[in-house]
Amino acid sequence: MGTRGPGVQPAPARRARMGEEEEGRRAWAGESQGEQGQPAISNPLGLTRLGSLPANAGGDDGASIFIESYKSVDERQTNYNVIPGKKGQCVYQGITMFEQAVWSPKPCVTCLCSGGEVLCDEVTCPPHRCHFPYTPSGECCPVCMDTASRGDVLDFSGDSLVANDPDSVTPDLDPILDPVVTRTKAEIELLNREEEQRLLEKEKRRKKQEEAERQRRRQEEKRRRQEEKRRQEEERLQMEKEERRQEEARRLKEELAMKERERKLEEERRRHEEELKEKLRELAELEEEEEEEEEEEEEMEWLLRGDVFQMFPDEPTEEDHLPPPLAKPTDREEEDEKEGVVHRPGITLPLGCDISDVTVTCENAKLTNFPPLNIPELKSLSLEGNSITTIPVGAFNGIPNLESINLGKNKLTTAGIAPHTFKGLKFLSRLYLDNNLLEKVLPDFPSTLQELKINENHLKGIEENSFQGLSDLLTLELEGNLLSEGNVDPLAFRPLSQLSYLRLGRNHFRTIPQGLPPSLLEVYLENNLIEEISDSVFNQTTNLNVISLRHNRLEESRIAPLAWINHKNLESIDLSYNRLYLVPSYLPRALVHLVLVGNQIERIPGFVFAHMEPGIEYLYLSHNKLDGEGVEPQSFLGTYTSMTELCLDHNQLITVPPGINQMSTLHFLRLNNNNIRTFAEDAFCDPENDQDANILTLRLENNYIDPRKISSCAFSCVRSYSSIVLKPQWTK
Incomplete structure (x- = not known):
């Protein structure tokens, strides 16, 4: 109510x-x-x-x-x-x-x-469940704040809180105010402050919880990244282990295959030798039988004559010692001699040719055609330096057992060589076609081929199947042609599963050719136009031991950091005559031999050799632009116990570079043709090192050194004074 x-x-x-x-x-x-x-x-x-x-x-x-x-x-x-x-x-x-x-x-x-x-x-x-109930004016029971906001308005007049007419309701009242009519402003302010403090503490707790949650998420993300990194590392190690296992299996397989080939070749050689010996033995037996028959006939003649005493022949006269007169040459032999044909017992050779054992040599014999030969036991044939233009069908029918053919320095063209010419040579292992006019790699080489040279020709490209079937090829030389990365198919080298030696110099490559076989040990790319080495070009050739890039257009900034730093077998790199201004960083860890002659190198950065194990042994920096500031105190760090030969001649050095006196294994040092005037007493030899002298040769000629000002202890680590070259010196 x-x-x-x-x-x-x-x-x-x-x-x-x-x-x-x-x-x-x-x-x-x-x-x-x-x-x-x-x-x-x-x-x-x-x-x-x-x-x-x-x-x-x-x-x-x-x-x-x-x-x-x-x-x-x-x-x-x-x-x-x-x-x-x-x-x-x-x-x-x-x-x-x-x-x-x-x-x-x-x-x-x-x-x-x-x-x-x-x-x-x-x-x-x-009963009420609110914190601050109050009794509106005209009512007998207190209500909650939210109830008041719907029907009553609080009136702050004087020091007490009074409820006004419900018709003038203000919906947003401060929830911390106690609506009791007797509450004072001070109490209300205190409640306000307490409520603000409570809200601040609540906000702090919320921020603290959020920060704890963020920290937990960061820890979880960090743990996840570490777990991912650990998993990736385990996968990488597993892959490396699997690669090593596969590489070891492949190497063993290659060794077994090589041994098997060698065994077969050896068996074939022995078989041929036994066949040849058997033929010779048969000939000897025939001769012996003929001699025995002749002796028996002579005895029968004595018996048939009935002589009681045998009459011995008279003593030989001077005429008996003279050789029998030569038979007059036949008309056919005279004609062959005029045509340049040389006759041997059972063998006919062109004039200018020679035969020795199982080798026929017709070098520079002015031949224009392939000579017809019929020597089945022949193993090697050299026709270098002639003017042969064609090889007809069946040219090798009479010499099917050839193992080596040299056709270099002729005028052979691709069209002039009959198809499948070399296919029937089942024992051919070496074929030289250098200095001819070939424009295309010949198809159908025999699968037994192990060495192929087509240098100095006019090759305009290599197709995918150019080397098809040559799984036994070990050496391939294609220098001095018209090859480039644009006309060499990336899959051209795939069939060469045993290739270990490749020469592609004097061509037109601007980048390292793709698809190099994984078995490769040495690659030579001199005298090209190479400007860049990417970080993936040598990814498959992990067995590389030697890389030669002389006379190209490389700069140190165009060599990718991961191009070869992790190659465990790469020991020799030749970067002579390029466009380097600094010694390149990220060199292979296993590097032993580095050639940088003829560049424009002005500085050897510090620690550039520090990552190498066991350390570089041969460093050639001749003919560069190193000056007094080009060598830092840490430039040779990592070489002190490995450096054997160091060449810094023909530079602009004004003193002996620091660090040389710490090279305990240095044998040969060249500093000639620089601008050196003076050097410290311990520049070459460490006075605290009492070991035996290690330097065998020291060259300092063509500098500005006054020999009279050299300390007597400066060369204490040189084994002999006679191995020190000081003269001549330049004077101004």
Whole structure:
């Protein structure tokens, strides 16, 4: 049931002055409204009256009996009428109340005049679960802040908090303010500060939790990266192990195959020798049989003559010692001699040719055609230095057992060589076609070929199948042609599974050709136009031992860091006559021999050799531009226990570079043709090192050194003074 203050309830005094008829009319009208379903006085709190106790008649003292308080919040209306009834009056505190009159003597108490008795209800407020409840003006129970925001507005006037009219509700009230009407501003400010402090602490806790979460995520990410790195490292090690295993298996397989080939060749050679010996033995046996038959015939003649005494021949005269007269040459032999044909017992050779054992040599014999030969046991044939233009079909039918053919310095063309010319030579292992006019690699080489040279020709390209079937080839030379990375197929070298020696110099390559076989040990690319070495070009050739790149266009910045630093077998690199200004970094760890002659090197960076194991032994830096500032104190770090030969001649050095006196294994040192004038007493020899002298040769000529100013201890580590070259010296 709703409650109202004394200022808003019906005034009983005014009702007392009214006439009974007027009051009866009002009561009747009120009852009529209740019976017709008009809304009664609303209960703002929605409380329900549970029951009542009878009260004494209202006396002068105004005492009243209170019924049970309201407990539930479900009912929205009261069952009392505010219109007085027709009969019965009540006196409350000296005031006459009509029948069914309702009034509120104090907050949360509602009274009713019923049958001359005053019945009063007291509202019991429900419990709240909010921190700061408050009692709005005109209400008897406190409400929560969110409830207040929907129906009441707090009015801060003076030092107390008062609820204003619900019609002027402000929805956003400070939730930390206690809505009790007696709360002061100081308390409100204190509550504000406490609430702010609580919010700050809550924000700090939230930030701390977020930071802890970020830290946890960072740790998790770090752990994940470490785990990934460890996994990748394990995979890499496993791959390296597998590669080493495969490489070892391949090497063993190659060795076994090589031994098997050598065994077969040796067996074939022995078989041929045995066949030749067998033929010679058969010839000897035939000769012996013929001699025996002749002797038997002579004995039979003596017996048939019947002579008793055998007559011995007379003593030989001078005529008997003379050689028998030569038979006159036949007409055929005279014609052959005019045509330049040389006759040997059972063999006919052109003029200018010679035969020795199983080798025929016709070098510079002015031959224009391939000579017809019929020597089955022939092993080697050299026709170098002639003018042969063609090789006809069947040219080798009479010499099928050839193992080596030299056709260099002729005028052979690709079209002039009959197809499958060399295919029938089952034992051919070496073929030299240098200095001819070939434009294309010949097809159908025999599979037994181990060495092929086509230098100084007009080759314009190499196709994918140019070397098909040459799985036994060990050496290939293609220098002095018209080859480039544009006309060499990347798969051209794939069939050469045993190739170990490759020469591609004097061509037109701008980059290292792709597809080099993994078995390669030495590669020579001198006199090309190479400008760059990428980090993947030598990835497959992990067995490389020697790389020669003399006379190209390389700069140190165009050599990729990973081009060859991890090659475990690469011991020799020649970069002479390129465009280097610095000693290149990232050199192979296993490097032993480095040639940098004829560049424009001005500086040896510090620690450039420090990563090498066991260390570089031969370093050639002649004919460069090293000066007084070009060598740093750490330039030779890593070479002190390995350097054997160091050439720094023909530079612009003004003194002996630092670090040389620490090279305990140095044998040969060249500093001639520089601008050296003076050097320290310990420039060559470390005075604290009492080991035996190690330098065998020291060259200092063509500098500006005054021999009279050299300390007597300067060359204590040189084995012999006779090995020191000091003269001549330049003078200004």
